[in-house]
Amino acid sequence: MKKNYPPYVVGLIVLIISLGITLLIEINQTRKHEQESRNQTLTYLSAVRARLEGTFNSTIYLSRALSVLVTAQDGITHSKFNQIARELMASSHHIRNVALAEGYVINFMYPLAGNQKAVGLDYRKTPKQWQAVKRAIDTGQTVVAGPVKLVQGGVAFINRTPIFKSSFSDKPDSGDFWGIASIVIDMDSV
Template identity: 30%
Template structure:
């Protein structure tokens, strides 16, 4: 009888100990995941803030040529190293992209018909805030997270220009 009681107590203690260890391991991993999530959010927000700088440049120079766009985008890429490409899309059609190499398939892409759902187009136009979507199937291959940032103009524009 004493042996059975001792085995029962040992099993109970083992279960409690195992559950406590599992809880500690879960909490430890959750803390690591939370740290990674915060780091990722910070990087994304920092990159978006950097791209807003390009949006400001385009808003004061709306007739930006290809060479000037490439020059400005190159600076943005040095500051926001996680970016893979930046596109300029007046009337939601990409007409400039940086870097051009490897992204040629995106030139001429109409975001309203091939990438952006109607509700996101409306959000961009009404809220004048960045809209995120992803994963997005990219026409140049692969997938990515896309942030679309409206470009505000000092004077009302008849049509909007947007970053993809």
């Protein structure tokens, strides 16, 4: 026995099945688009991360090199510091300035123009910067802090490497504290 359904019921069933299939296709396409968006975002963020790591790692090596030069020469003159800092800045367009603090006070700065306010800065009297400086001294390792509001204006990342007089002994970075080498990384260019 064959049952005949009125045409509006058949039409309604076909409409419901069509809507269900359309909904399933839409859900599938939305998931596919979300996955593609996630993959594109992840790829972009991975590239940004790699660029940031490269920038920070290169400045860590540069500040470490500066600290080794200061240790090897048992100090540094202003003219020698300026020559070295000029070369360091030429090696990376992200470097905003290079500073040396003999003890806890910045007394070497390159370039000096635009950074005069930072010369004479005593880290111990600058609570927002002292914490990172103290951590660098205590650990004997380079510390990158930021974003930091600079006394000379602007915001940047600061890479600080402690300098110890006994860097060439059996126990590097274990002797008397000499000072801090700092490289300021321009946040906008990174």
